[in-house]
Amino acid sequence: MKKLIVMLILLAGLISNNAFADHPEGTVEVGIYGLVCDFCAQALEKVFGKEVAVDNIDVNLDDKIVTIHLKHGQQLDDAVIRKNIVDAGYNVEEIRRGG
Amino acid sequence: MRMLLAFIVLSFAMQSVWSRPVSYPGGITADMNNNGDEHSLLLHYSPTAKYSLGIRSEYRRAGEYLLTSFQLNNLVKRWNKKDSQMNFYIKSGIGYADRNSSRLKDDSSVAIFSGIAGDWESRQYFMAYENRYLEGGSLDDFFMQKVRVGMAPYIADYGALHTWLMVEVEHKPESEDTITLTPLVRFLKDVHKVEAGISSNRDVLFNWTIRF
Numbered sequence: 001m002k003k004l005i006v007m008l009i010l011l012a013g014l015i016s017n018n019a020f021a022d023h024p025e026g027t028v029e030v031g032i033y034g035l036v037c038d039f040c041a042q043a044l045e046k047v048f049g050k051e052v053a054v055d056n057i058d059v060n061l062d063d064k065i066v067t068i069h070l071k072h073g074q075q076l077d078d079a080v081i082r083k084n085i086v087d088a089g090y091n092v093e094e095i096r097r098g099g
Numbered sequence: 100m101r102m103l104l105a106f107i108v109l110s111f112a113m114q115s116v117w118s119r120p121v122s123y124p125g126g127i128t129a130d131m132n133n134n135g136d137e138h139s140l141l142l143h144y145s146p147t148a149k150y151s152l153g154i155r156s157e158y159r160r161a162g163e164y165l166l167t168s169f170q171l172n173n174l175v176k177r178w179n180k181k182d183s184q185m186n187f188y189i190k191s192g193i194g195y196a197d198r199n200s201s202r203l204k205d206d207s208s209v210a211i212f213s214g215i216a217g218d219w220e221s222r223q224y225f226m227a228y229e230n231r232y233l234e235g236g237s238l239d240d241f242f243m244q245k246v247r248v249g250m251a252p253y254i255a256d257y258g259a260l261h262t263w264l265m266v267e268v269e270h271k272p273e274s275e276d277t278i279t280l281t282p283l284v285r286f287l288k289d290v291h292k293v294e295a296g297i298s299s300n301r302d303v304l305f306n307w308t309i310r311f
Binding site: 033034036037038039040041042043044046047059060061062064087088089090091093 | 122123124125126147148174177179180181182183184220221222254256257258261287289290292310
């Protein structure tokens with residue numbers, strides 16, 4: 001029974017993480033509300049492109065997730081990420097960090 | 100007329116409260132529209148992601164005059180959902196209309212216009228409403244409104260060619276043809292948005308938007 005509970009917990013964990021890929025150190029994945037078109041994605045690329053710490057971003061319109069790839073040794077605070085997204089006209093659903 | 104002026108002044112004055120982005124901060128957009136009513140080009144810039152300021156040049160076909168104006172677009176409210184986005188805009192402008200025509204009497208006047216617009220969009224469906232009232236002194240004076248619905252026949256990934264099939268219904272109470280129907284196709288690729296269609300009056304619609 002204990003094994004079954006552990007397996008169910010592990011399974012639930014896998015399912016809840018399904019929308020987000022495994023993220024290596026130096027990447028941040030952000031779930032975004034309102035991300036429905038290429039123009040929206042381009043807006044986020046432009047906004048994060050101005051951040052010194054950001055190498056590039058990937059946009060997944062299917063899952064409404066933006067993956068921010070940071071430059072080596074660089075950090076980007078959640079507050080800065082939220083501000084950039086809100087300033088671009090969108091809302092943050094969730095921020096997940098790798099590493 | 101007074102109410103319209105007050106409305107425009109109010110929308111300028113309240114932009115810091117109402118406004119949301121029309122483009123991303125620092126974004127420049129070129130928006131060209133051609134249809135049975137007008138040939139126009141709007142170049143606008145979003146200083147922040149909350150409003151845009153632009154210069155619009157517009158040739159009105161029926162009145163045979165050129166309107167050059169300063170335009171302000173405010174994004175009053177945006178509703179961001181997981182799978183959709185909805186927006187409410189106010190668009191206002193003031194400019195100078197000039198007619199130099201072989202058919203109609205030459206004339207010129209200050210012109211103002213204002214209107215509201217709203218849209219709802221998911222990755223597969225689209226709905227929009229827009230209206231516009233223009234007061235151009237002795238040159239022109241009209242109200243129009245239009246509704247557009249659309250559907251994407253397939254859902255494309257970011258960066259791929261996006262295609263939309265749409266129908267636009269335009270209502271012009273003062274026109275001979277009060278209702279105009281325009282089926283059109285919209286393509287989106289990179290920074291380009293192109294729309295092409297033919298109206299029930301057999302006028303060609305061709306719009307092209309570029310975001311820099």
